[in-house]
Amino acid sequence: MRILIVGGGTGGTIVANNLARRLSAEIRNRKVRLTMLSASDRHMYQPGLLYVAFGQMTPDQLYRDQRGLLEPNIDFHVDPVEKFQLDKNQVTTKSGKTYEYDILVIATGSRIVPETVPGLAEGAETFYTEATAVKMFKRLREFEGGRIAVVVGVPHKCPIAPVELIFSMHDYFKARGIRDKVSIKYHYPIGRMHTIENVAKWAKPEFDRMGIEIETLFNVKEVDAEHKVVRSEEGTETQYDLLIAIPPHKGMEVIEDNNLGMGGWIPTDRFKLTMKDRDNVYVLGDTTNLPVSKTGSAAHFEAEVVSENIASIIKIGTPVRDYDGKVYCFIEAGHDRATYAMFNYQNPPDLKPATKPMHWFKTAYNQMYWTSVRGLL
């Protein structure tokens, strides 16, 4: 049995390590071969980019060597897939090699596409890549006062990020003693200030306390960087001195190039996590088209289901679990408090007041992630 995992991010790495342990005997006896193909030899802890944007972490702290995160019985190659030939149960990589499989796991992730909004890439700061997070921190550090506008693209990875960004900015400028010289305006695509109703109910009074101006039903149409104006699809506009964007995302180009899913999102069964009409192809993390948060947390819980089911198929001939839509998101409410949102398909989150111990837990989790991605936590 050949299991091929495409993608070495959170989801792919947890699946690989989980399977490596569940199927250690089968791998040792050469009944199972477990292979991972990734585009990079490094693994990034992506939530750390928010800390980089506020000078609380440096980029080198976000990375580990991918090989070092994987169980030794995983056959790992840095050789990204370029062609998916699902009818033949094989893929072809950048180096020209062909890998055949019996079970395929696709976890290629997502990418930012600020270029899809005119002027956004040139006119806005963001923190979704190492380079842009560092650049954003430098802009914040030299900012001495004025109007900051925050806009949110759709869809975007980590739906909590826009809220965390506001809290962090408030605390950052407060610590510098210039909060009174900075006005912050938050723009959000739908008719309330967060897509999760209970997050909106929790965050609204916090935003009021911090003096954040809110405009809802604002989908970014274009940015006029020369005149420092951002305009919405809904017909409004905001003047700014500094524009910060949660950029829109798409799935990876290789998914679109192979016609696996519009926008790079693969049609996926929300419970089985199999690709539509392909029972031997599993999809997880940002790569799915599921109405589930695009976060490492969702990828983590999906990975547990996928790996348990693949192992069960090999051991007893049938999957054993459905994914219930579980997501757990920390919410940093500034530089010294945090709360969390946990929910699934059936149960909305019930937010608790932000506390210092929850912030400390989040700080600890920033290191515990490396245990988590090894499939141990």
Next chain:
Amino acid sequence: MSENKIIDARDTYCPGPLMELITYMKQASVGDTLELLSTDEGSAADVPEWVNKVGHEMLGSEKVDGVWHLKIRKAK
């Protein structure tokens, strides 16, 4: 040629039905029809609000067996 697309946003809290609609609307072509399925009671009000504000066309809204079926045509 215009397409009809069904967006299954039942039983979802994040990103939520309207966010899902906005995502698919960006991928659609002018003239395409999108049918949003939602179990969120708020969708019956907030989807038409957004559709009208942006300038798309609301074709229909009905609740069948606890699921809202909201049909929208991309107009621009």
